[in-house]
Structure formats: structure tokens, C-alpha cells
Amino acid sequence: MMNYENGSSGPPADPPVSQAPPAPQAPAVRADGLTVIRGPRTVLRGLDFTVPRGQITGLLGPSGCGKSTLMRAIVGTQAKVAGTLEILGSPAGHPTLRTRIGYVTQAPSVYDDLTVRQNLDYFTAILAPGRPASDHRHEIDRVLTDVDLTSHADALAGNLSGGQRSRVSLAVALLGAPELLVLDEPTVGLDPVLRRDLWNLFHSIAATRGATLLISSHVMDEAERCHRLLLMREGEILADDTPDALRTHTGSETVEAAFLHLVDEAATAAREKETTR
């Protein structure tokens, strides 16, 4: 005999298809005790941080503090990585991440003797081997529009300006609509107008595609353009916060002043630790 609880006379209504709450989406990056050794040096020392999805996180710190090393670890090209490093819910370097991450290194990786479109054709063929070129056309047109290079599609990459070549590299990274874009100092050496245009492009990529961008820079004024910041120094994370919160917590007017405040604070804490030994 059926036993209906709650006093109703009929059978219970069908349960919802899934009563379990949706699993929270893993952050774009989760690091726990992340340590990297390069040659004789410990370059990253036990980093703990997360990078949320759908936002622009700036990775800022002086030259040599370990920004590129951290990015290499995130994209899975760095050896001697210890601790936990999860990217989009999978361990860094997992083969399924290859098409989900776009990476632009400091040196634009484009072939000078190919046109912009030929470069994109070539990299698309690597990303999706075996697909006929006609299938890629729409996507290549889309990334050319994204980086505003449609009118230079048939120019030889070797004849482009530095800023245009950087944008070709970015277009290559955008192929396949990756969920995470890792950009290593993409604005270095560019004039202020190009830098502004690139930052506008980064914001439009985050807003229209919902992509996560991790962008390194050693120019502190670029910090103000990020949703969140990871401030690094000598292989450690000094702060992980929004630009507003950083300024407020340190009583500083600019992120640069906040950074210097945190450096001084860390030095004082280290001295105190030393004298209490």
C-alpha cells in the first residue's frame, strides 16, 4: 500500500529534476602552498590565492618578483611546481585545459613572413587539426574584429608596428574562445593611446565573453584598470584585493602608494620576527 506523507490523498508531485543545489563553479585559479624552484632559487614561496572567474585580475610587482613564473605554472609550462594549483577546476597542465586557456608570452609569437590571416589560419589548424579551412573563416573574422585588425588581415606580420603585432598575438590567444586568458605584460613598450585601447579591449572581452583575464604588469597605474589585484614581491603575494579595498586598508591614494605601504609593513614584520628569535 502506498503511504502518502503530508496528509494529501494523491501521489506526491514529481520531484524537481535535480534537488541538489548546482555545484559552485570552481574559481579560474586556486593556489594553495604553491612553490616553484628555478635553478638554485625558490622563485615562488608557498602562494595561497584564488582568481575569480569573469573578471580582470592584475598581477603586479617589480621586475623579477616571479610574475612570468607564476603565469607559466598556471598555463602548465613550468617545471618543479609543488603544492596545489587548480585551473578551471582541473590540475594545472591537464591536457583538457589546453583549449580552455589562451596564453600570450612577453615576446609576440607570430610569424613575420606570414600575413595576419595566415598566422591565424596556421594556429587554428594546430588547435583544431583536420578541420577544413573554410570552417575557421568565421572565427578568424571574429578575432580580427575583436582586436581591431580587420583592415590589416592581409598585411605581412613583419610589416606591422609593435602594438599591431601584440594584437595579432592576442588574436591567436582568442582563437577557440578560451575561458581563461593569461597575458604576460601585454602593454609593455606601447604608447599611452595603444595601452588605453588594449585595456578597453580587455574589458570588452571580459564583459562580452565572460572570460577571465589574468594580466601581468610592472606599471602600477595599470592596477587601477583591474577588478582585482594580486600584488607580488620577491616570490610572495603581498595583497589579494580590489584596488579600492587596497587603497582604503592602507590609507593610500593610489595603488602604487598602497604597494609601497605593504612593502614597508612586510619589512617591519620581518625585522620584528628576526629580533624576537
Ligand SMILES: Nc1ncnc2c1ncn2[C@@H]1O[C@H](COP(=O)(O)OP(=O)(O)OP(=O)(O)O)[C@@H](O)[C@H]1O
Ligand atoms: N631559467 C631560470 N633559471 C633560474 N632562475 C630563473 C630562470 N628564469 C627566471 N629566473 C629567476 O626567477 C625570478 C623570477 O623571474 P620571472 O621572470 O618570473 O619574474 P617577472 O616578475 O616576470 O619579471 P619581469 O617583470 O622582469 O618579466 C627572477 O629572479 C629570475 O632571475
